[in-house]
Amino acid sequence: MYDTRWANIGLVIFFVGFITLYGLMFYLGFKGMPRRYYDYDEVFHSGNIISTMGSWVLYSGLAIIIINLFSSLKRGTKAPSDPWGGKTLEWTIPSPPPVENFEEIPVITNGPYHYQ
Numbered sequence: 318m319y320d321t322r323w324a325n326i327g328l329v330i331f332f333v334g335f336i337t338l339y340g341l342m343f344y345l346g347f348k349g350m351p352r353r354y355y356d357y358d359e360v361f362h363s364g365n366i367i368s369t370m371g372s373w374v375l376y377s378g379l380a381i382i383i384i385n386l387f388s389s390l391k392r393g394t395k396a397p398s399d400p401w402g403g404k405t406l407e408w409t410i411p412s413p414p415p416v417e418n419f420e421e422i423p424v425i426t427n428g429p430y431h432y433q
Contacts, residue, residue, distance in 0.1 A: 318394050323385040331378025337371025405429045 341364055346352070350361045357365060399408045404427065410418055 318396050318400065319389045320385055320393065323381060327378050327381035327385060329378070330381060331375055334371050334373070334375025334378050338368055338375055339371075341368040341371060404431065 345361055345364045345368070348361075350357060350364075398411060401408075406419075406423060406425075409423065
């Protein structure tokens with residue numbers, strides 16, 4: 318199973334980095350910063366520095382998410398047979414499924430989105 322605590326931490330850091338990077342770029346463009354220039358005016362210098370720091374924060378959040386993925390794959394707890402509580406037929410058989418899936422035709426009493 319995926320470690321949700323680290324996943325949420327990585328998501329928040331990634332989101333803050335994304336908003337810092339691209340939100341500030343949008344704001345600078347709205348204020349008149351030209352695109353595809355080698356060097357910008359001094360007015361836009363601090364905004365570009367903060368935007369660059371936002372890219373580092375975004376990368377850090379993405380690194381946490383990817384490291385969590387591989388560490389959960391290697392050392393995470395084993396998932397139960399139905400980790401999401403699904404109500405459809407594919408969650409009623411074991412994994413990997415047997416050759417014929419069901420020994421007898423299943424009786425369906427509720428719709429797939431009836432979660433009571």
